[in-house]
Amino acid sequence: MEKVVASIMSTDNSAMRNEHDVQIRLLEAIEKGAAAQRPGHELSDLVDQLVEYTNVHFLSEQLLMRMYAYPAYAEHEDHHNELLDRIKDLQGTLADGDEEQLQQMARSLQEWVTGHIKRDDALFSRYLEEGATTSTGC
Numbered sequence: 001m002e003k004v005v006a007s008i009m010s011t012d013n014s015a016m017r018n019e020h021d022v023q024i025r026l027l028e029a030i031e032k033g034a035a036a037q038r039p040g041h042e043l044s045d046l047v048d049q050l051v052e053y054t055n056v057h058f059l060s061e062q063l064l065m066r067m068y069a070y071p072a073y074a075e076h077e078d079h080h081n082e083l084l085d086r087i088k089d090l091q092g093t094l095a096d097g098d099e100e101q102l103q104q105m106a107r108s109l110q111e112w113v114t115g116h117i118k119r120d121d122a123l124f125s126r127y128l129e130e131g132a133t134t135s136t137g138c
C-alpha cells in the first residue's frame with residue numbers, strides 16, 4: 001500500500017507531475033496574458049482557475065501527509081499557506097489593474113512553485129518511498 005501511495009506522490013509520477021505542470025502552466029498563462037494586456041475578465045478566469053486548482057492540489061497533498069503522519073507536515077503546510085497568501089496578493093494586483101506588476105508576480109510565483117516541488121514535495125515523496133506507515137489517528 002505504501003508503495004502505491006509513494007508512487008502517486010512521487011514527483012516523477014505522471015499524475016503528480018501533471019498536477020504540478022498545470023500549476024506552472026496557469027502561472028505562465030497569467031504572466032503572458034498580463035504582458036499581452038489581455039482583457040481583465042480573461043486574466044481573472046485564469047487566476048480563479050489557479051486558486052481552485054492550487055487549493056485542490058494542496059488539500060490532496062496535505063491529506064496524504066496526515067494519513068502518513070509526515071513529521072514535517074506543519075512546515076510544508078506553512079509553505080502552502082504562504083503561496084495561497086501570495087496568490088491573494090496576485091488577485092489584489094489584478095483588481096488594481098497593474099498588469100506590469102501582475103506579470104512580475106506571476107513569474108516570481110513560477111519560481112516559488114518550482115522550488116517548492118524540488119524541495120518540499122520531493123522531501124515528502126522520499127519520506128513515502130522510504131516506507132512511511134499509515135497514521136492510526138486518521
Ligand SMILES: [Fe+2]
Pocket residue numbers: 020057061117121
Ligand atoms: Fe505539490
Ligand SMILES: [Fe+2]
Pocket residue numbers: 061076080116120121
Ligand atoms: Fe507541496
